Amino acid sequence: MFCTNCGNEINDKAVVCVKCGVAVTPMAASSDTNSNEWLTALLLCFFFGWIGIHRFYTKNTDIAVAQLVLGILSCGIISGIWSLVDFILILSGSYKKGNGQLLTQN
């Protein structure tokens, strides 16, 4: 890829252009973060979804607490089904984070 500031060719994984010192592709860096966030939420949902850990992780705190309580009360049965639905939502990119943004794979 090329530096957006000076046009110098730089390594795809570079954070800063070595020629002009300008930070490169904040877009790519943020989509990397999103991708990790998506995968982390997916794995948390799969393994700990029945106690709402993925909801805590994505800052849906109210729902997280409800899922945790329901998980304990129903021995994970109801919240297990709920987390399965969440798992499918995360996979399909329809899952909403606490800030209202969709959690996408990118």
Ligand SMILES: [Zn+2]
């Ligand atoms: Zn540059």
